[in-house]
Amino acid sequence: MNLISIKNLKKSFKTQFIETFAINDISFNIKQGEFTAITGPSGCGKSTLLSVLGLLEYADEGEYHLCSKDIIQLTASQRAEVRNHHIGFIFQSFNLIAELSTLDNVALPLKLRGVAKQEYIDLAYQALQKVGLGERAKHFPPQLSGGQQQRAAIARAIITNPDIILADEPTGNLDSENSKIVIDILLQLNKSGKTIVIVTHDQALANLAQKQLTMCDGQLIN
């Protein structure tokens, strides 16, 4: 079953003088349970594509079906609902809130949904244990290493039990040892049934994926 279906997708950024075609007529499908890597040189549109897949940005043209929903037709609040229920997003720069404890960062998506306190605390501990960070729940992000911060970000992404995990250069700010830990966690999540899409310019990481989508100048070249 296709979890993601993209057809003739386009997105450009217009400034006063130029229009940059970040995504220029792209079509592909991703099946449930697949691990996909989007690769290609800097500036070729990878982050933009992932942001459109993650409903963080709008496409200009084309079709996008996610979990059998016609995304293009949704209202803003319906998009937010799909994002909250189906998608976990992981950023290169972790995007944790420095003023909140690791536990509170991880619990945030559940708090925003109105989940009861004891339940979100229990689930946040479980998510932290899954990424090997149970001992760091009370620490604040600035007290964690880069690798630990990214593991906390992964815990935050999985706490809502999303169908799909999108990760933009998840190892881009990590040394090789921490990269390996993060990759192993993503592979494990994939084994447990999660559909995963990562953006990476690390070919060794891309080679671990079942499927590679290679971009160049806003288009797919494979």
Ligand code: ADP
């Ligand atoms: P990649 O992730 O492959 O490095 P991006 O998706 O970040 O590529 O960018 C694709 C192209 O779109 C680049 O030329 C970039 O400068 C441009 N771009 C991306 N985001 C914006 C934006 N918000 N405003 C203007 N141009 C953008």
Ligand code: ADP
């Ligand atoms: P990445 O490291 O993923 O390729 P960047 O660090 O280049 O992405 O971009 C980070 C953010 O800045 C993204 O949200 C992207 O959309 C935006 N961006 C990228 N290029 C431009 C640009 N030329 N003008 C404005 N915003 C941009």
